Amino acid sequence: MHLDFLGSLTRTHMCGDLRPVQAGEDVVLMGWVNRRRDHGNLIFLDLRDRSGITQIVLDRELSGPAHTKAEAARPEFVVAVQGKVRRRSPGLENPNMPTGSIEVLATDLLLLNDARTPPFSPAEDAIVNEEVRLKYRYLDLRRSEMQQNFALRSRVAMAIRNFLVGEGFLEIETPFMTRSTPEGARDYLVPSRVHAGHFYALPQSPQIFKQILMISGFDRYFQIARCFRDEDLRADRQPEFTQIDLETTFPQQSTIFRIVEGFLTAAFATAGVTLSSPFVQMTYDEAIRRYGIDKPDMRLPALVDLSDTLTPDLRSTLKIEPDLPVLGFTIPRVGALSGTGRRALVDEIRAFFGATGLDFLDTTRLRTNPDFQPLAVAIAAKLTAEQIVFSGDPFTTEDLAVVITPKPGTPERWNHDPQWIPKRVGALRLELAKKFADKHKLFEKTGTHNDYKFLWVTDFPMYEWNQEHGTWDAAHHPFTSPHEDDITSGRLVSDKGAVRALAYDIVLNGTELGSGSIRIHRKDVQAEIFRSLGMTDEEAKARFGFFLDALEYGTPPHGGIALGLDRIVMILAGAHSLREVIAFPKTAKAIDLMVDAPTPVSDAQLRDLSLKPL
Numbered sequence: 186m187h188l189d190f191l192g193s194l195t196r197t198h199m200c201g202d203l204r205p206v207q208a209g210e211d212v213v214l215m216g217w218v219n220r221r222r223d224h225g226n227l228i229f230l231d232l233r234d235r236s237g238i239t240q241i242v243l244d245r246e247l248s249g250p251a252h253t254k255a256e257a258a259r260p261e262f263v264v265a266v267q268g269k270v271r272r273r274s275p276g277l278e279n280p281n282m283p284t285g286s287i288e289v290l291a292t293d294l295l296l297l298n299d300a301r302t303p304p305f306s307p308a309e310d311a312i313v314n315e316e317v318r319l320k321y322r323y324l325d326l327r328r329s330e331m332q333q334n335f336a337l338r339s340r341v342a343m344a345i346r347n348f349l350v351g352e353g354f355l356e357i358e359t360p361f362m363t364r365s366t367p368e369g370a371r372d373y374l375v376p377s378r379v380h381a382g383h384f385y386a387l388p389q390s391p392q393i394f395k396q397i398l399m400i401s402g403f404d405r406y407f408q409i410a411r412c413f414r415d416e417d418l419r420a421d422r423q424p425e426f427t428q429i430d431l432e433t434t435f436p437q438q439s440t441i442f443r444i445v446e447g448f449l450t451a452a453f454a455t456a457g458v459t460l461s462s463p464f465v466q467m468t469y470d471e472a473i474r475r476y477g478i479d480k481p482d483m484r485l486p487a488l489v490d491l492s493d494t495l496t497p498d499l500r501s502t503l504k505i506e507p508d509l510p511v512l513g514f515t516i517p518r519v520g521a522l523s524g525t526g527r528r529a530l531v532d533e534i535r536a537f538f539g540a541t542g543l544d545f546l547d548t549t550r551l552r553t554n555p556d557f558q559p560l561a562v563a564i565a566a567k568l569t570a571e572q573i574v575f576s577g578d579p580f581t582t583e584d585l586a587v588v589i590t591p592k593p594g595t596p597e598r599w600n601h602d603p604q605w606i607p608k609r610v611g612a613l614r615l616e617l618a619k620k621f622a623d624k625h626k627l628f629e630k631t632g633t634h635n636d637y638k639f640l641w642v643t644d645f646p647m648y649e650w651n652q653e654h655g656t657w658d659a660a661h662h663p664f665t666s667p668h669e670d671d672i673t674s675g676r677l678v679s680d681k682g683a684v685r686a687l688a689y690d691i692v693l694n695g696t697e698l699g700s701g702s703i704r705i706h707r708k709d710v711q712a713e714i715f716r717s718l719g720m721t722d723e724e725a726k727a728r729f730g731f732f733l734d735a736l737e738y739g740t741p742p743h744g745g746i747a748l749g750l751d752r753i754v755m756i757l758a759g760a761h762s763l764r765e766v767i768a769f770p771k772t773a774k775a776i777d778l779m780v781d782a783p784t785p786v787s788d789a790q791l792r793d794l795s796l797k798p799l
């Protein structure tokens with residue numbers, strides 16, 4: 186095939202730019218052949234670039250050589266077109282295309298490059314096989330949906346940068362080749378050739394560096410930072426991901442909240458969403474009590490504590506444990522269930538709880554028995570009160586009421602967790618909300634800020650009990666500061682389970698978008714925390730000695746946060762997977778199918794790195 190050179194030709198417009206006002210203008214467009222339709226004397230090429238598509242007309246009578254070349258053109262050929270914009274004749278307009286009222290009548294066509302028949306057409310919307318998409322990522326990324334996702338990602342990142350720079354933040358890069366960072370996942374290691382047997386670790390986050398930048402007096406740091414964590418992958422995780430990472434000197438929690446609300450508002454605005462701030466705040470304890478989870482989905486009504494509707498007598502008649510809480514919730518607008526539907530649901534709920542001791546209380550049946558009718562009424566009143574707070578609508582027969590009771594003998598703590606009952610009931614609430622999502626439609630976008638229920642969760646516990654090892658583990662990275670009064674009161678030593686951290690999460694629609702904390706800035710407190718985590722002074726010195734040293738040279742109070750950029754863009758793009766918003770992602774098995782990584786390396790390379798061949 187004869188291919189043309191570009192010569193000195195330059196394009197005048199992008200393919201998505203042209204409108205009727207340009208009719209009569211001479212233009213040069215360049216791009217890919219999206220589709221070709223051959224009507225003999227007339228050939229239509231849909232020419233595509235990042236901005237959109239323009240229809241090109243090649244008329245054999247008017248421009249014979251160009252028409253001949255167009256006969257050879259195929260989808261994904263790269264071409265340049267010279268021609269004149271004209272309005273389409275009435276009736277031939279395409280209202281579905283922004284350029285649908287015009288077309289370009291070609292005078293010349295350059296075939297700049299040919300293309301093999303692609304394994305799938307970038308002109309199609311839905312491509313079923315994700316592996317094929319990832320292998321031919323360059324073709325997949327040509328699809329308009331993907332082009333839009335990355336344009337959005339770029340706008341979001343830019344809006345965040347602009348906001349933070351406006352707030353006095355400096356963007357500072359931190360190293361990729363470093364030593365183990367304390368986020369608790371497995372490290373990716375890089376062997377050193379020069380220092381046999383020594384390894385760098387890729388950072389799980391810039392945590393220590395950003396704290397050191399505060400010690401260095403930079404006052405406010407941010408970075409759109411790549412982080413690497415070698416974790417067992419789930420569908421919504423990637424081994425390398427991007428965080429909006431920031432740190433500031435002398436903050437209150439409210440300082441951090443205002444900054445994050447500011448940049449999220451700016452970022453969401455780029456996607457046409459107006460957020461209202463300040464966001465709701467809730468302590469961890471309240472989140473567990475009212476939602477049974479530390480990342481409540483506020484698009485659904487909260488749990489309702491029904492314990493005081495059940496007198497000791499009622500508890501004993503209904504075979505309910507005398508002291509443990511009875512919790513309920515509603516899922517609005519599920520619609521009346523048939524008898525069979527209801528029985529199946531009860532079976533499902535019982536299977537969900539298994540042998541834990543928790544059971545479903547059938548309030549519909551209670552209603553039919555005069556002895557229990559007052560109870561049914563009291564329960565309905567409480568559920569209604571919560572629904573009114575939630576949506577303004579009272580509880581009706583269209584809404585599903587779920588009441589969960591502990592049977593006699595139900596343990597007060599399950600796996601040592603005093604909060605296990607609200608957590609299990611909270612998990613059921615989410616499970617049923619998912620099951621009935623088509624009916625209640627509360628997860629569907631309405632196009633208003635109500636689609637985005639943001640929440641700050643504060644006052645997390647400082648420690649988590651590790652049942653397996655019988656130890657208290659840090660619930661966050663170990664630089665998180667406890668509440669000042671938990672330090673002064675001595676609880677740090679005497680009652681670890683009660684120590685609250687100055688840690689906070691930002692949650693959106695039941696997803697944790699990011700977390701951060703006020704940090705420890707005193708060496709004595711840091712050493713105490715390492716000790717309380719079971720780390721000896723020697724171990725702490727070996728792992729974080731440089732950091733403990735730095736703390737001794739005038740460390741200001743500081744704090745920060747990191748939010749997942751990939752997830753934010755995914756939500757704004759309405760995408761269902763992080764892979765839709767990461768240009769070159771890995772599969773769930775951590776493989777890059779396009780470049781085919783990871784790969785074995787030669788024995789010579791291994792020997793250079795003082796590694797033994799397998």
Ligand code: ASP
Nearest residue numbers: 390392700701745746747
């Ligand atoms: N380094 C933490 C993380 O990656 C965030 C922070 O505390 O700022 O989760």
